[in-house]
Amino acid sequence: MYDSxxxxxxxxxxxxxxSWLLTKDHKRIGILYLLxxxxxxxxxxxxxxxxxxxLLTPQGDLFLSETYNxxxxxxxxxxxxxxxxPSIPASLGNFLLPIMIGARDLAFPKLNLxxxxxxxIGGLFTLAAVVFGGVDTGWTFYTPYSSTYSNSxxxxxxxxxxxxxxSSILTGLNFIVTVHKMRAPGLTWFRLPLFxxxxxxxxxxxxLGTPVVAVTILLVGIERMxxxxxxxxxxxxxxxxFQHLFWFYSHPAVYIMILPSxxxxxxxxxxxxxxRIFGYKFIAFSSxxxxxxxxxxWGHHMFTSSQSPxxxxxxxxxxxxxxxxxxxxxxxxxxxxFRGSVSLRAPMIYAVGFLGLFTIGGLTGLFLATLGTDxxxxxxxxxxxxxxxxxxxxxxxxxLGGLHFWWPKMTGRMxxxxxxxxxxxxxxxxFNLTFMPQFILGYLGMPRRYHFYPAEFQVLNVxxxxxxxxxxxxxxxxxxxxxxxxxxGKKAGNNPWQATGLEWTTASPPPTENFHTTPIVKEGAYxxxxxxxx
Amino acid sequence: MARTSKPASFEHAHQFETADQQYRAASMGMWVxxxxxxxxxxxxxxxxxxxxxxxxxxxxxxxxxxxxxxxSINTAVLIGSSLTMALAVRAGKMGKRGQIFATLIATMxxxxxxxxxxxxxxxxxxxxxLIPGTSFAFEGLEGMAEKNIQLFFSxxxxxxxxxxxxxxxxxxxxxxxxxxxxxxxxxxxxxTPIEMVGLYWHFVDLVWIYLFPILYLIGRHG
Numbered sequence: 089m090y091d092s093x094x095x096x097x098x099x100x101x102x103x104x105x106x107s108w109l110l111t112k113d114h115k116r117i118g119i120l121y122l123l124x125x126x127x128x129x130x131x132x133x134x135x136x137x138x139x140x141x142x143l144l145t146p147q148g149d150l151f152l153s154e155t156y157n158x159x160x161x162x163x164x165x166x167x168x169x170x171x172x173x174p175s176i177p178a179s180l181g182n183f184l185l186p187i188m189i190g191a192r193d194l195a196f197p198k199l200n201l202x203x204x205x206x207x208x209i210g211g212l213f214t215l216a217a218v219v220f221g222g223v224d225t226g227w228t229f230y231t232p233y234s235s236t237y238s239n240s241x242x243x244x245x246x247x248x249x250x251x252x253x254x255s256s257i258l259t260g261l262n263f264i265v266t267v268h269k270m271r272a273p274g275l276t277w278f279r280l281p282l283f284x285x286x287x288x289x290x291x292x293x294x295x296l297g298t299p300v301v302a303v304t305i306l307l308v309g310i311e312r313m314x315x316x317x318x319x320x321x322x323x324x325x326x327x328x329x330f331q332h333l334f335w336f337y338s339h340p341a342v343y344i345m346i347l348p349s350x351x352x353x354x355x356x357x358x359x360x361x362x363x364r365i366f367g368y369k370f371i372a373f374s375s376x377x378x379x380x381x382x383x384x385x386w387g388h389h390m391f392t393s394s395q396s397p398x399x400x401x402x403x404x405x406x407x408x409x410x411x412x413x414x415x416x417x418x419x420x421x422x423x424x425x426f427r428g429s430v431s432l433r434a435p436m437i438y439a440v441g442f443l444g445l446f447t448i449g450g451l452t453g454l455f456l457a458t459l460g461t462d463x464x465x466x467x468x469x470x471x472x473x474x475x476x477x478x479x480x481x482x483x484x485x486x487x488l489g490g491l492h493f494w495w496p497k498m499t500g501r502m503x504x505x506x507x508x509x510x511x512x513x514x515x516x517x518x519f520n521l522t523f524m525p526q527f528i529l530g531y532l533g534m535p536r537r538y539h540f541y542p543a544e545f546q547v548l549n550v551x552x553x554x555x556x557x558x559x560x561x562x563x564x565x566x567x568x569x570x571x572x573x574x575x576x577g578k579k580a581g582n583n584p585w586q587a588t589g590l591e592w593t594t595a596s597p598p599p600t601e602n603f604h605t606t607p608i609v610k611e612g613a614y615x616x617x618x619x620x621x622x
Numbered sequence: 623m624a625r626t627s628k629p630a631s632f633e634h635a636h637q638f639e640t641a642d643q644q645y646r647a648a649s650m651g652m653w654v655x656x657x658x659x660x661x662x663x664x665x666x667x668x669x670x671x672x673x674x675x676x677x678x679x680x681x682x683x684x685x686x687x688x689x690x691x692x693x694s695i696n697t698a699v700l701i702g703s704s705l706t707m708a709l710a711v712r713a714g715k716m717g718k719r720g721q722i723f724a725t726l727i728a729t730m731x732x733x734x735x736x737x738x739x740x741x742x743x744x745x746x747x748x749x750x751x752l753i754p755g756t757s758f759a760f761e762g763l764e765g766m767a768e769k770n771i772q773l774f775f776s777x778x779x780x781x782x783x784x785x786x787x788x789x790x791x792x793x794x795x796x797x798x799x800x801x802x803x804x805x806x807x808x809x810x811x812x813x814t815p816i817e818m819v820g821l822y823w824h825f826v827d828l829v830w831i832y833l834f835p836i837l838y839l840i841g842r843h844g
Contacts, residue, residue: 186637191637192636192637193636193637194637195637195647195651196647196651197637257658261651261654261655261658262651264650264654265647265650265651265654266647268650269643269646269647269650270637270638270643270647295654295657295658295661296657296658296661297661298658298661299658299659299661299662299664299665300661300662300664300665302662303662303663303665303666304665307666307669307780310780314754314755315754315755315756316754316755316772316775316776316779317754317769317772317773317776318669318773318776318777318780322769323769323770323772323773324676324677324766324769324770324772324773325773326672326673326676329669329672329673333665333668333669336665601636606639
């Protein structure tokens with residue numbers, strides 16, 4: 089069979105730094121993103137460690153409230169703009185999309201590299217904001233505090249977010265054109281892996297939504313810098329206009345974060361059930377439905393902001409509607425498991441964890457979409473728990489599952505199954521211990537973004553911080569055993585999981601041009617035999 | 623290969639199978655980019671629409687401080703520049719270096735005229751204390767009304783400012799095209815960059831065609 093040691097692959101093609109920093113190879117760019125994102129994840133995680141420590145006691149005794157505000161703000165900005173939004177698309181998506189469609193690279197390789205540089209520069213501006221005293225507006229930059237009254241490094245942080253937005257837009261553009269124009273012969277839309285459909289839908293959102301938040305953040309910056317009023321009530325400006333413009337992107341943004349993760353699910357679950365996915369077209373179309381409906385629900389972030397109750401009714405109804413395509417996916421994945429031959433390897437542990445945690449997160453979203461209950465739950469820890477169940481229990485579990493699934497393909501090495509299982513279990517337990525108490529805290533009325541709280545909430549907060557410690561340790565494990573695997577891991581071979589998909593037909597790691605000859609596709613995706621594969 | 627006045631035969635980029643695939647990908651890429659630009663300016667237009675509905679009378683008053691003559695001249699100039707740009711695309715498809723040069727230069731001249739007139743208008747706003755900020759003053763209004771009318775000017779400067787920035791970027795792209803043209807990189811086989819910049823320039827023109835009425839022509843009928 090193919091011996092990757094003897095052949096040149098994308099990793100050993102050239103070892104110089106220059107060849108990495110000036111690469112046009114989508115696989116290398118995916119790795120560059122992976123490194124950058126891991127760095128930012130650690131920064132955002134450190135902020136979380138800090139404020140979870142503060143929350144061990146009811147009093148605000150570790151940090152001043154101004155400092156506490158800066159901690160949760162930078163946690164949000166870094167985790168959302170510099171980790172979750174790029175996460176799967178920029179690392180796994182960049183690496184796999186061309187290979188999955190049988191292409192040699194994305195449509196615009198130089199633009200892809202530019203995207204990475206733009207991302208890193210945006211990250212630098214954001215780090216500068218931290219260095220120069222931090223920003224305390226919350227990641228949501230609400231006006232007029234952000235535009236007029238805050239004395240913190242709003243400009244730098246806003247610039248960082250603004251710049252990183254272009255990275256997202258250009259990546260989305262690249263993906264859309266690639267999927268439309270560069271599929272291999274025989275690869276019709278309905279033969280595409282669902283990972284590709286998911287990234288296509290997420291790219292639509294990236295391309296349509298991000299420019300709106302870009303111009304909005306720009307207006308805040310302009311208002312701050314030139315003292316011209318746009319959202320300033322003192323000259324008749326409307327703070328609610330900011331909120332509408334901000335959430336018009338930032339709600340669809342959460343679908344940018346979850347759709348690729350759902351795409352990963354659709355790849356892992358069939359492989360580790362040895363079964364064709366159930367309801368391929370339903371899953372494909374539900375991705376598009378989520379992208380479309382996702383643009384219509386932004387007002388559910390503003391139920392208590394004095395928007396008209398009639399607008400509230402409409403947004404509430406549409407928010408219920410957008411839950412449906414997500415539920416369709418969960419049912420289809422579950423049906424794929426039914427009568428499958430399930431093996432709980434590390435990627436599958438993450439996948440099954442995703443199914444449960446995403447469902448909890450999604451269901452709790454319905455309480456928030458209900459006007460009456462939202463009045464009580466808005467700005468409480470219930471909201472915090474809801475979105476962490478989706479973004480961490482959902483999106484990040486999907487990211488880790490995908491990382492484990494495709495690690496052998498990207499590096500040619502297997503990781504330690506024992507430590508991977510341990511990490512997955514630690515993450516699952518730690519995650520639930522961190523965030524389940526927060527549902528209760530929110531229901532009991534503990535507000536978010538406060539560094540002190542009534543004494544009766546302490547037990548739940550201590551549980552949450554304990555969970556966060558386990559979760560943090562769980563996240564550190566993969567960093568260790570993945571790096572270890574690069575040197576000592578077993579050689580993976582082309583297809584260690586016996587999975588279907590074009591990426592598994594080429595070497596691990598793949599050659600720079602992905603395929604020695606352009607593949608010709610003759611059948612649909614997920615052609616797993618019903619019987620045991622040998 | 624001997625260096626002649628004939629352009630080198632065109633080789634498509636390695637990630638594509640054919641030159642035609644490359645052309646279709648580039649076209650789609652530019653159209654998708656223009657959609658993102660629509661969303662970008664769309665945010666500004668939305669904000670303007672909201673404030674126009676809140677402060678309609680004040681916005682009408684503010685709009686009348688803009689020179690309809692200069693605005694109309696600029697509109698004609700920009701539409702003219704779209705014509706010269708379209709001619710540049712045509713020259714590109716015919717592979718005529720000289721014509722490519724002339725039409726691109728003409729487009730840039732017209733673009734510069736537009737920006738010059740805009741600079742003149744901006745200067746007058748400055749003289750008349752109509753730039754939002756601490757020295758803003760609108761004759762004939764006081765109190766909250768004088769504050770609210772500032773919003774029109776905030777949007778005027780941000781919207782025309784970003785439009786002007788996009789024009790400058792467009793003209794920078796034209797310089798890039800002139801360099802490529804001087805290097806014999808265009809031929810009847812390949813003039814895609816000219817066409818893509820053409821699309822971009824027409825879009826910039828289109829944004830102005832929306833900006834002009836909503837900023838300059840409020841309540842000018844009758």
